[in-house]
Amino acid sequence: xxxxxxxxxxxxxxxxxxxxxxxxxxxxxxxxxxxxxxxxxxxxxxxxxxxxxxxxxxxxxxxxxxxxxxxxxxxxxxxxxxxxxxxxxxxxxxxxxxxxxxxxxxxxxxxxxxxxxxxxxxxxxxxxxxxxxxxxxxxxxxxxxxxxxxxxxxxxxxxxxxxxxxxxxxxxxxxxxxxxxxxxxxxxxxxxxxxxxxxxxxxxx
Amino acid sequence: xxxxxxxxxxxxxxxxxxxxxxxxxxxxxxxxxxxxxxxxxxxxxxxxxxxxxxxxxxxxxxxxxxxxxxxxxxxxxxxxxxxxxxxxxxxxxxxxxxxxxxxxxxxxxxxxxxxxxxxxxxxxxxxxxxxxxxxxxxxxxxxxxxxxxxxxxxxxxxxxxxxxxxxxxxxxxxxxxxxxxxxxxxxxxxxxxxxxxxxxxxxxx
Numbered sequence: 001x002x003x004x005x006x007x008x009x010x011x012x013x014x015x016x017x018x019x020x021x022x023x024x025x026x027x028x029x030x031x032x033x034x035x036x037x038x039x040x041x042x043x044x045x046x047x048x049x050x051x052x053x054x055x056x057x058x059x060x061x062x063x064x065x066x067x068x069x070x071x072x073x074x075x076x077x078x079x080x081x082x083x084x085x086x087x088x089x090x091x092x093x094x095x096x097x098x099x100x101x102x103x104x105x106x107x108x109x110x111x112x113x114x115x116x117x118x119x120x121x122x123x124x125x126x127x128x129x130x131x132x133x134x135x136x137x138x139x140x141x142x143x144x145x146x147x148x149x150x151x152x153x154x155x156x157x158x159x160x161x162x163x164x165x166x167x168x169x170x171x172x173x174x175x176x177x178x179x180x181x182x183x184x185x186x187x188x189x190x191x192x193x194x195x196x197x198x199x200x201x202x203x204x205x
Numbered sequence: 206x207x208x209x210x211x212x213x214x215x216x217x218x219x220x221x222x223x224x225x226x227x228x229x230x231x232x233x234x235x236x237x238x239x240x241x242x243x244x245x246x247x248x249x250x251x252x253x254x255x256x257x258x259x260x261x262x263x264x265x266x267x268x269x270x271x272x273x274x275x276x277x278x279x280x281x282x283x284x285x286x287x288x289x290x291x292x293x294x295x296x297x298x299x300x301x302x303x304x305x306x307x308x309x310x311x312x313x314x315x316x317x318x319x320x321x322x323x324x325x326x327x328x329x330x331x332x333x334x335x336x337x338x339x340x341x342x343x344x345x346x347x348x349x350x351x352x353x354x355x356x357x358x359x360x361x362x363x364x365x366x367x368x369x370x371x372x373x374x375x376x377x378x379x380x381x382x383x384x385x386x387x388x389x390x391x392x393x394x395x396x397x398x399x400x401x402x403x404x405x406x407x408x409x410x
Contacts, residue, residue, distance in 0.1 A: 116318065116319075116320050117320075133357055133403075133405040133406060134320075135361040136362065136363050153339060153340055163407065199337060199338040
């Protein structure tokens with residue numbers, strides 16, 4: 001069997017990746033982050049990876065054609081034997097080629113209860129939720145298909161919105177939910193307990 | 206002060222109204238249901254009202270022009286001194302005239318976490334949620350504006366969806382959440398603690 005090999009794709013600070021690292025370092029998660037690939041040279045996720053002795057690769061994506069770029073990413077994932085791809089704040093749409101190649105092996109975390117507040121890369125999700133006057137939000141982990149935030153939902157977790165909530169107070173609460181479902185889903189994936197049937201992700205056992 | 210006078214508009218079984226009746230009958234809610242108005246002659250909500258000695262009025266709405274019908278409803282609400290209108294399974298859109306007249310005094314309960322799975326009268330919401338593969342749903346109580354399920358959100362409550370969930374098992378779970386937030390919102394309204402600012406409903410105190 002061996003440890004599950006995870007590849008992380010990110011463009012931002014990678015806060016949720018820290019939760020995965022912490023869980024692995026304290027011996028509570030039988031997995032390893034084999035490589036972290038970042039498309040933004042100045043993203044903190046690269047620092048975070050290096051700080052923990054993880055292999056970190058920066059491939060600037062600016063002006064790159066989508067599939068051409070994704071093929072380069074895929075070659076690095078292959079070299080590192082990656083079995084599960086985690087998108088953590090990855091601000092780039094994936095090509096059909098990449099999505100097909102890794103069907104049901106790419107997980108994306110989104111800071112809302114999808115299908116509510118799905119959105120493009122530029123949407124300020126937390127602010128949109130507060131502006132809408134929602135009283136409950138949450139986090140969604142889903143397998144990635146060709147759409148934006150449309151793939152089969154693996155896990156969701158609700159978060160209550162307080163009366164005096166701001167973007168700054170809401171974000172860490174939602175991130176806590178994100179991290180909880182990411183860790184849970186990694187374990188389920190490693191144990192072969194996630195089964196995708198159409199839009200539905202069944203949790204076995 | 207006196208008891209808050211509630212008017213219920215319904216078209217179906219009025220299950221959630223039962224929770225309000227029970228709470229009033231056991232002396233736990235300082236309010237009264239002054240009148241129940243139903244637009245479907247064979248809807249069980251009429252029986253339910255009569256069983257508890259409540260005034261029940263049936264006004265068949267078929268072929269009626271919207272505002273003309275709503276004016277008749279309003280006259281009955283006025284006669285009975287209604288201060289708060291609860292829509293419980295009311296399968297009819299309201300006219301602008303009615304919505305304007307009772308601004309921030311009409312509450313509607315919807316069996317999802319809006320804006321997810323908003324929808325017209327014919328949408329089978331629970332089935333749509335299950336077909337989407339959602340893992341969390343819930344209930345939303347909102348003030349009614351001219352749109353379908355678009356008004357300011359008063360309260361929401363999340364409900365986890367089990368792996369083997371069906372429409373039949375999900376509905377009572379969501380109804381429990383519906384009833385909880387309806388009762389809470391009636392108390393807040395009666396105490397003058399709901400303040401609407403644009404899309405946001407602030408809960409005072």
